[in-house]
Amino acid sequence: MGLKRQLYLWHRWLGIVACLFMALWFVSGVVMLYVGYPKLTTAERLAHLPALPAGCCAELPAQWAEQPLKALRLTSLGGQPYYLLELADGRRVTLDAANGEPLANADAAWALANARQYAGSAALAYQGTLDEDMWTHSRALDSDRPLHRVQVDDAAGTWLYLSGRTGEVVRDASGRERAWNWVGAWLHWLYPLRGGLGFDNGWRTLVIGLSLLGTLMALMGIAVGILRLRLRKRYRSGSCSPYPGGWLRWHHIGGLLFGGVLVLWVFSGLMSMRPWGVTDSRSQIALQQAPLRATDLQLPIATALARLRDETGFAAVELQWQRLADVTYAVARSADGDSRILEAHAPPARTFSRERLRAAAQAMAPGVTVADDWQSAYDFHYFAREPQSMYGSQARPLPVLRLRFADAADTWAYLDPASGTLVASHDRAQRAGRWLFNLLHSWDWQPLLARPLLREGLIIGLSSGGLVIALSGVVLAWRRLRRTLR
Numbered sequence: 001m002g003l004k005r006q007l008y009l010w011h012r013w014l015g016i017v018a019c020l021f022m023a024l025w026f027v028s029g030v031v032m033l034y035v036g037y038p039k040l041t042t043a044e045r046l047a048h049l050p051a052l053p054a055g056c057c058a059e060l061p062a063q064w065a066e067q068p069l070k071a072l073r074l075t076s077l078g079g080q081p082y083y084l085l086e087l088a089d090g091r092r093v094t095l096d097a098a099n100g101e102p103l104a105n106a107d108a109a110w111a112l113a114n115a116r117q118y119a120g121s122a123a124l125a126y127q128g129t130l131d132e133d134m135w136t137h138s139r140a141l142d143s144d145r146p147l148h149r150v151q152v153d154d155a156a157g158t159w160l161y162l163s164g165r166t167g168e169v170v171r172d173a174s175g176r177e178r179a180w181n182w183v184g185a186w187l188h189w190l191y192p193l194r195g196g197l198g199f200d201n202g203w204r205t206l207v208i209g210l211s212l213l214g215t216l217m218a219l220m221g222i223a224v225g226i227l228r229l230r231l232r233k234r235y236r237s238g239s240c241s242p243y244p245g246g247w248l249r250w251h252h253i254g255g256l257l258f259g260g261v262l263v264l265w266v267f268s269g270l271m272s273m274r275p276w277g278v279t280d281s282r283s284q285i286a287l288q289q290a291p292l293r294a295t296d297l298q299l300p301i302a303t304a305l306a307r308l309r310d311e312t313g314f315a316a317v318e319l320q321w322q323r324l325a326d327v328t329y330a331v332a333r334s335a336d337g338d339s340r341i342l343e344a345h346a347p348p349a350r351t352f353s354r355e356r357l358r359a360a361a362q363a364m365a366p367g368v369t370v371a372d373d374w375q376s377a378y379d380f381h382y383f384a385r386e387p388q389s390m391y392g393s394q395a396r397p398l399p400v401l402r403l404r405f406a407d408a409a410d411t412w413a414y415l416d417p418a419s420g421t422l423v424a425s426h427d428r429a430q431r432a433g434r435w436l437f438n439l440l441h442s443w444d445w446q447p448l449l450a451r452p453l454l455r456e457g458l459i460i461g462l463s464s465g466g467l468v469i470a471l472s473g474v475v476l477a478w479r480r481l482r483r484t485l486r
Contacts, residue, residue: 004227007220007223007224007227008224010220011217011220011221011223011224012477012480014213014216014217014220015217015221015473015476015477016477016480016481017213017217018210018213018214018217019469019470019471019473019474019477020470020474020477021190021210021214022214022262022266022466022469022470022473023467023470023471023473023474024187024188025188025265025266025269025470026463026464026466026467026470027183027187027467028183028184028185028187028188029188029265029459029463030459030460030463031180031181031183031184031185031188032184032185032188032388032389032390033388033456033459033460034180034388035176035177035180035181035184035185035388036177036184036185036387036388036389036390036392037135037138037177037181037184037185037186037189037390038135038171038172038173038174038177038178038181039138039171039392039393040169040170040171040172040393041387041392041393042337042393042395043337044172045169046317046318046333046334046335046336046337047335047336048117048118048169048335049075049076049117049317049318049335050076050079050117050317051315051316051317051335052074052076052081052305052316052317052318052319053305054302054305054306054309055302055305056081056097056098056305057074057081057097057098057301057302057305058097058098058099058100058301059300059301060072060083060095060100060294060301061095061100062295064083064085064093064095064100064294065293065294065295066293066294066295067085067087067088067293068087068088068291068292068293069085069086069087069088069291069292069293069294069321070086070087070088070090070292071084071085071086071292071320071321072084072085072086072292072294072320072321073318073319073320073321074097074301074318074319074320075168075317075318075319076117076317076318077094077103077110077113077114077117077166077167077168078110078113078114078116078117078167079113079116079117080096080097080098081097081098082094082095082096082097082103082166083095083097084166084168088291092143092165092166094106094165094166097301103166103167106148106162106163106164106165106166106167108126108129108148110167111126111148111150111162111167112124112126112150113167114162114167114168114169115150115152115160115162115169118160118169118172119150119152119154119158119160122152122153122154123152123153124150124151124152124153125150125151125153126148126149126150127149127150127151127159128148128149129146129147129148129149129164130146130147130149131145131146131147132145132147133149134181134186134191135159135161135171135173135177135178135181135186136161136171137189137191137194138171141161141170141171143165144163144164144165144166144168144170145164146164147161147162147163147164147170147171148161148162148163148164148167149161149162150162156174156175156176157174157175157176157178158172158173158174158175159172159173159174159178160172161173185390189207190203190206190207190210193206204273207273208270208273208275211266211267211269211270211273212270212275214266215263215266215267215270218259218262218263218266219263221255221259221469222255222256222259222260222263225252225255225256225259226256228241228242228252229241229256230242241253247472247475247476248472248476250468250472251468251469251472251473251476254465254468254469254472255469257465258462258465258466258468258469259469261462261465261466262466262469262470264440265440265441265466267436267440268436268437268439268440268441269437269441271433271436271437271440271441272437272441274433278429278432278433279429279430279432279433279436279437280429280430281409281425281426281427281429281430282408282409282427282428282429283407283409283411283425283427284365284407284409285364285365285368285405285407285409285411285413285425286364290323290326292321292322292323292328293328294321294328296323296328297321297328297329297330297342297343297344298344299330299342299343299344301319304319304330304332304342307342307347307348308332308340308342308348311347311348312340312348314332314334314338314340314348315334315335316332316333316334316340317333317334317335318332318333319331319332319333319342320333322419322420322421324352324356324357324360324420325356325359325360325363326363327343329341329342329343329420330342331419331420331421332348339418339419341418341419341420350418351417351418352417352420353417354372354374354401354417356420357372357401357415357417357420358372358401360415360420361401361403361413361415364403364405364413365405365407365411368405368406368407369405369406370403370404370405370406371403371404371406372401372402372403372404373401373402374399374401374402375398375399375400375401375402375414376398376399377398378396378398378446378449379446380434380445380446381412381426381431381434382396382400382402382414382424383396383444383446383449384396385444385449386452389442390442394423394424395416395423396423396424397416397418397423399417400414400415400416400417400423401414401415401417402414403415409427409428409429410427410428411425411426411427412425412426412427412431413425443455443458443459
């Protein structure tokens, strides 16, 4: 058997397996332009929190205030202030801010109290606990499982998911999101193959395998299509294609026109899984060098909240303790996302100075040369996405201080002057991944992001071409299988 014949056969039989998945990917990808997988953004979470009264809270008990921590927040649960701690060893502790007592039990009644805080006066229906369902596959929720689910009788048909550890709302899913996601992200990411069909542990390997299979099949298809094309000595029918009509002709011409885009989309989908770690970070740089301790702030909670109200008229709904270089401070946030920086011996501030941020950069990587520049506009590597996108929950404020380290991994980092937070970072390998996945798959190039209708039109048009290839391939595969199995 000649090489050309083998190429035809490999393309045919790989296509029988892959074309149905490709058709599903194209349809669901278009849906994802407008409706993303359910998520709770920081803006949504803050908007549903009540203001913290100046005299609401006792100091964090000494046994916890002196503990090394990964994270510490003062927020509201069930309408009352609570401290939420994440210890250095990963354990989580929830303390009543009025008396320092640990939360006894995040039971159904507690979940309903927190849902009431979020949903206001709408009627609520408790739906029980669950470890995972079709709208909570995200690994970011693992530390909150099992989850409570509460149905809200509102116009959006909202379901709330609440942490089984704290009772905090960690996800909301509207009726519209749930309906469209059956043919959107839930389908695109092959979530039907998780759990119930036994692929939960091997889901990632399965997606990588199918994407690799699809890429190879599409490359072979382009080769076959070119080999069957006659531009000079045409076929007897006068056509450059050997297929006078029907599904074979649609598949051949569609493949010639849109096959390259299909290859790029399936290959970039493969790269979204970061196969074999090729685009994983190699950077060793971290913003927080020393453990976070509440005692290091040296600013009483009552004083901090009073300062916010008396000096700026700022209504804080949440305080988060952070560390910049060797200084511990708190960031207060309001319901509309505005923020203030609280330090022991300074009035509330809107931002850190560039000099403070630059000094912190040196502490992130002692002995490593760092260049900095003030970035006030989005660029190829630092940009915001629309809320429904996969990255819609990631904060990308402006301006930021961009840091470029002369380390082995060529790390770039972005510091938000309004909070001192490291809002983004990437090294050489991750920037390669940005080309191989994000750009090729989502077309999140700034000139296109600035013209959403053009971007959407291009994606829908080219997806339609890819769908022609995939659907015609499904029909041809079905016909071949029927003949083979007779």
